[in-house]
Amino acid sequence: MDITQRCHLVIEDLSVARGERVVLGGVYLQLGSSQLAEVTGPNGVGKSTLLRAIAGFLPLRSGRMSLVESEAMDSAPLAERLHYVGHLDGLKSALTARENLEIGLGILGRGRLTPLDALERLELAHVLDLPVGYLSAGQRRRVALARLLVADRPLWLLDEPLTALDRHARALLKTIVVDHLGRGGLMLAATHEPLGLPGTIQVRLGAR
Numbered sequence: 001m002d003i004t005q006r007c008h009l010v011i012e013d014l015s016v017a018r019g020e021r022v023v024l025g026g027v028y029l030q031l032g033s034s035q036l037a038e039v040t041g042p043n044g045v046g047k048s049t050l051l052r053a054i055a056g057f058l059p060l061r062s063g064r065m066s067l068v069e070s071e072a073m074d075s076a077p078l079a080e081r082l083h084y085v086g087h088l089d090g091l092k093s094a095l096t097a098r099e100n101l102e103i104g105l106g107i108l109g110r111g112r113l114t115p116l117d118a119l120e121r122l123e124l125a126h127v128l129d130l131p132v133g134y135l136s137a138g139q140r141r142r143v144a145l146a147r148l149l150v151a152d153r154p155l156w157l158l159d160e161p162l163t164a165l166d167r168h169a170r171a172l173l174k175t176i177v178v179d180h181l182g183r184g185g186l187m188l189a190a191t192h193e194p195l196g197l198p199g200t201i202q203v204r205l206g207a208r
């Protein structure tokens, strides 16, 4: 394990409102190093809301969240120790793939792979100097996912990670996820299409 100390994500009694409505209430979740959890459930049940709340994009109505490190040397806020890849890729169309990844590096800090190496892992090195606006939906998605590799952060939050990816790119993503988990990382994915990795923890929202 070389990402950082061993980590443990603890979510207790989390409630989140969207507008006037409480969308998530009383959510408890624990996730340790090298664990992947998949959040599933019907449309509108609150999967994206859960990930966005953990990422710090939505205020909590109540509850607590922390990423506890076994040797608690690093007290950086949770939002600085995670990567979030949502429905929107967050890429700037006028900038090249390299420039987009360099921005990511600047914001996210602690470099791991260069933009070129990260794109190579997603077999997309040939688009390095192309504006992202020239890319297909699946290629853009792969650039967004390459961000995961340019800065080292223990917790990955991926919303529908397989969207727009062809079969080969899905296999590449799975390899990257397995590598991340193997390095001691944690991952929470909201999805209607499970990655199918062994040992995945299932978190079903809206279960009756």
Ligand SMILES: Nc1ncnc2c1ncn2[C@@H]1O[C@H](COP(=O)(O)OP(=O)(O)OP(=O)(O)O)[C@@H](O)[C@H]1O
Residues within 6 Å of the ligand: 018, 019, 023, 041, 042, 043, 044, 045, 046, 047, 048, 049, 050, 190
């Ligand atoms: N900006 C918003 N303002 C108010 N309500 C919202 C907003 N965004 C989402 N919601 C509501 O919050 C609820 C949960 O939405 P969310 O996107 O988390 O669901 P989801 O489980 O991810 O759905 P899907 O499977 O369709 O992606 C939905 O009822 C939705 O209408």
